[in-house]
Amino acid sequence: MKQTVSLAPFASPFAGHVEMSKFRKFLPPFLLLSPSIVLLLTFVHIPAIHTIYLSFFSTPKGRRPSKFKGLENYQDMIADPVFWKVLGNNVIYAITTIPASIIIALIMAQLVNSALPGRPFLRFSFFLPVVLPLIAVGNIWLFFYLPGFGLIDQIGSLFGLPNTNILGSSETVLWGIVGVSIWKESGFYMIFFLAALQGIPRDLKEAAYIEGASNWQIFRRITLPLITPTILFISVIATINAFIRIEHLFSMTQGGPNYNSALLLYYLYENAFVFWDTAYAIAQSVFLIVLLSIIGIGQIFLMDRRVHYQ
Amino acid sequence: MSAISIKKLNKFYDSNHVIRDASIEIESNSFTVLVGPSGCGKSTILRMIAGLEDVDSGTISIDGNVVNSLHPKERGIAMVFQSYALYPHMTVFDNIGFGLRLEGQRKHEIEAGVSEAARILKIEDLLDRKPRQLSGGQRQRVAIGRAITRKPKVFLFDEPLSNLDAALRVQMRVELAKLHDQLDATMLYVTHDQTEAMTMADKIIVLDKGEVSQAGAPLELYNSPKNSFVASFIGSPTMNFLKARAVAVTKGSVTIKLLDDLELKIANGDTAVSVDDELTLGVRPENLSLVQAPKAHCTGKVSVVEQLGSQTFLYLETADGPLILEADGSTKIKVGDLAPISFDVKRCHLFNKHHQKI
Amino acid sequence: MPSERPDWTLRAPPKTWDEQLEIAKKLTVKDASGTVTQYGIRIPSAGFPSWLFSGIVYGNGGKITNGLGTATFIDSPEVIDALEKLVALSTTEGVMRPGILEWGATPQAFFEGQTAMMWTTTGNLTNVSKNAPFDWGVAMLPGLKQNGAPTGGGNFFLSKDLSGDELSATIDFVKWISAPAQSIAWTKATGYVSPRAETYETAAMKAFLAEFPYPIIAKNQLQYAGPEFSTYENPKTVGIFNRAIEAVMLGEKQPAPAMKEAQAAIEEILKDYR
Missing domain, CATH: 1.10.3720.10 (MetI-like)
Structure with missing residues (x-):
């Protein structure tokens, strides 16, 4: 904790410095993880959820568009x-x-x-x-x-x-x-x-x-x-x-x-x-x-x- | 009677003749150490005794029975591996009791055997742990415990201390020696470390290139090496060797001349030696001493001073070649000084050009 | 095209289903243990059994679709009867290997003497002429009541969005690819029927047929042929039909209930298109 404060000279030594240091603590790992998170969301999770969503609709055929069919x-x-x-x-x-x-x-x-x-x-x-x-x-x-x-x-x-x-x-x-x-x-x-x-x-x-x-x-x-x-x-x-x-x-x-x-x-x-x-x-x-x-x-x-x- | 008797043992790996006509006698209840540099065949002999390697020719007898074709479990041996070879998925208890379980012993017999071994080795509180949770020394004990439960006639140790740090190694040496007294069993111990051999053994067998170079009690090997290999291998720092030539031979002594024409009269037995023979003079560091200049055989320039406290090793450059000299711990001599040296001619060894002691 | 093995003694090919069966029985050979070493006939069925089967239906005076793609008649007596006759070849009559039979392996089976007659695509004609190690012949498909045959092949589609140069280039291409010069090469290489009648009037084709007359039999058979199964949502409907025929050939179902079931399932799909 002391180290964090000393590395952040602009952080107030009083109120809020704990929140600030917490934020500073979690930001770098989050930034490092974000490329993987974005890729996983784009190519795995969002398509999977979208697939589940689409499974409640009918197949669009010719002039008949897709409509909600429930289960x-x-x-x-x-x-x-x-x-x-x-x-x-x-x-x-x-x-x-x-x-x-x-x-x-x-x-x-x-x-x-x-x-x-x-x-x-x-x-x-x-x-x-x-x-x-x-x-x-x-x-x-x-x-x-x-x-x-x-x-x-x-x-x-x-x-x-x-x-x-x-x-x-x-x-x-x-x-x-x-x-x-x-x-x-x-x-x-x-x-x-x-x-x-x-x-x-x-x-x-x-x-x-x-x-x-x-x-x-x-x-x-x-x-x-x-x-x-x-x-x-x-x-x-x-x-x-x-x-x-x-x-x-x-x-x-x-x-x-x-x-x-x-x-x-x-x-x-x-x-x-x-x-x-x-x-x-x-x-x-x-x-x-x-x-x-x-x-x-x-x-x-x-x-x-x-x-x-x- | 010998616990292990090995006669004319030979082993080939493809065309490599790794064990050559080795004959070894190991007395019952002795602590015998097989020592030699790496590649000398010591582990191979141990593995042949254990039954892990086939014998190409010769016989191995344990307690009078030839065991060449017996399964390891029928030989009455137990082996402690350099890596300890603990089963990583089993608890300490199961590791130690594995052999008993294979023998089909009952649960309470296994428990009795395991706790007996654990008591001897003081590892009662480790029985529920897995090997990965143990320190090196603890693993070593478990490995020994596994050997103890099988109540073997002969314990075989394959460099068991080489994976431990220096301090622990010294401690385990003492404990193994105590264990030997306590168990009253024959122990055959393989190592490349002559210090381990000297400190632990009743009898040392020195191997060189698959052949038995010399066998005997530690001090016998130290004081009367049969050849320059044993002389150089046993003792630390190693024996000094200087080139020499016989200039006069009388009954009971040989006078030799070193490179700078220094002549020394060395006591000699009946071995044949003639004038002009090329010889090697062997002298241990403690058989050289610093003396007052008039009494000195020669002088040497000090290149390194190793102070161990109780003694000091001096590395000297002389006209006859490099020498290591053991001086007492309080010597004031410094690097660069000229040291007057005296040879203890009663403690010098002479070797012929075939490296055999004369 | 039924073709025949050389060791048959009857030189005249079968003209009707009954004749075909009679010859097939004679040509079915068993060894001492009763194992068949040569079957009389082989009608391949793997994947799309409905294709050759529709030829049998036409030969039985039946129809499979209404030609508009909105109705099928596969539960009609003519279809069911045709299916019973087909299955009987490998069951009660024992003149055809039971189970589903591969297309690709069919000429091979013929060459190796495992079957004495085979039905197969005209596209195999050149293959057979090159590889059959014996004398053989080609005849029209024998029908149950009359001549009948399936048709196959592909279509060129012209998109309605095409216009100007694209449209004329497309039309040119279609004309070119179906022109006699290309068709003759195609017929020579495979045995397939040339799509335009005028091709058969060319000197080149006449010369080829004078030397190797078998391709003309398929062309002459076209007058008895019916259309290939085709409806709305065709992959699904023809799939149902094919699977139903397979189920019968495998012995999983009886012809009448299988065809009635398939007809009902197809009806369910096609009712939306009427």
Whole structure:
């Protein structure tokens, strides 16, 4: 406090100097923060609030301008069986791709982190899907899945398995998409796990080994607790990705057949830019934002108690 | 009986021969220190005893049993790492009790083991903390506590004090020595610091480039180094070395000539040496003294004066080469003075051109 | 365009749906374990099944829209019957691979002998002529009651705001792009039908067709063709129609209720435009 006063010779030593110094204390940090605040408001908060506002209006069509509809867009959403179908698809997609890709990523990271022969080749192979754009990955898998002469049917035929039509059947098309996503995402998450694993001092594992811990016990009791921050981070990223990464749908199924592989964002896109029913798409956007916020915040709260930050 | 007996041990990293035919005996209940400069292989030997590195050839026996292919937990050893290797996500209690838990001991047995170790190390009030909340010295104790609970036959220490500050290091040296008396166990301690070796060890094993250079009690190594490596490594400040040539050899003594034609008659055993052999004279700073000019063997110009209070080290330039001399703490000599020097010829060492003592 | 595999013994292409089915049955080959190694026919359906399906409807004497974009008739008996016949190929008759079938993979399936006949766009004709490793042929789409075919393609739109030089330049461009010289090159490269009848009277086109006569079949089929599905809010309405056909092909719904449901949903959208 004394320092503040001495640096402000014009401030009255009597009444008001406390307020003045308070103001002087908060002004510089506020000024330093203001560029970020302006950017955040302009590109995140104001558009988000504007989106919520727009979701209460109808889509303007030709001569009919947009008019206030209240919650009607949301009521339409609840009454729309396709919305529930794609939401259900997305939930299945999320609860399968997230754990599967995280577990596979962790196994691959362990493999790549251990002293195996051909490690550089393994690293490259595991990482390859990461550098490919998802839309290209979709194209590659389209050929894997082709009925009759695709890779899967060719391999299957070696073992006398019947031909498949994975992307052409309602029972399997979503699993086809799930497989692509796991293949694509696992390599990406592996990089984070690899970094986390390499951050664990070798001494810790050696100490546990000397104390009689098996490989599994070392993994379970030492490695796993020490990479929980990474697991949390990846599970948040993976959850978000499960709802926002849909490029492969464009190159593989266009959400079909009959919406069996459509995810929430794809249906949102279709409403916005194929059907031009923007009001409905906006209501779905709001739903998606709220859903992701709840999931993200919930995950952090739920796992924070069990996460060890070094 | 030896607690640890190592015979003809060899280790290769690719084509690097890092341990060469090392044979070591470590007596039961001794405090043995493996010492050597970095890269000499001391940590590798420790890790091979622990079971963290494979043995390429030779045998390691603990309590008479060859343990080459045994899992670390079956060797009856515990190890304290330089980094302490405390599990950062576990409390002190869980860190110390981890080994017991892995052994499948019951809860009350674990509690008894942990509190026993905590009592010995006086860390009872730290048991609920995480390692990051501890000071360096406290972490060190926890690491030792973790070793104690496993009641090993042999404690292995890998440079355990090198991460501590100087004052704490001196204190921990004393505590480790006390702990050794209290536990009555064999301790094998690796360090690059000869002071730690001299102050703590019953027996020192000096390693040089993967080979055992000399093994013995601290004073034995200090007074009778087998070679110039041990002579230079043990003792601080280090031993002075001067180039010399044998000019006369009699039974029981060798007369040598230094660079400026100074002749000294040095006591010598039966080792073969002949006239004109190139030799190295080794003399410790305390075996040189300041004398009155007539009695002096030579003189040196003082370049540095290091006053430690109880003694003073003088760095001298002489015609025979640079010398460090230990004078008493009250000496008045200054930089630039010419100091008359006398050699204690009974305490001088001679080394041949293969660096072996003659 | 149904095309056929060389190992068939019938040299005359099917003219009716019944003939097509009969031949498809003969050409469906199974191995010892009962797995089909070659299907008789393949009608691609991925993404927009309504397109080829409308050809089947026209061949069944039906209509899908009123031509004004304000009404559809997809719950009519002709449409439902056509859909039942289409689905039967892969269900009760077993002559077509079940599920939704990709467009892109259809010629490939034909080349590799996975299907003996295929329906596909005329734009695939040149592709097939270059890549089919066997003798093959082209015929008009066999109809349920009569000949019928869908039409497709794109349109040039002239904005009403255009005037003067811009307007005349635009008209010039449209004339140029659809002129015989361009059309012939286009037809040769793809197999697509040339948009202007006069193109077929040119010496160049006659010479080309004398050497490779198949493109003329599509042009001659135009007399039986009906318009492509088109209404107000077309993306939404045709989407509903396509999804309903898919649901039936996937076995999720029965033809009649699926078409009635879709008709009702489209009605809900189009009622505002009448």
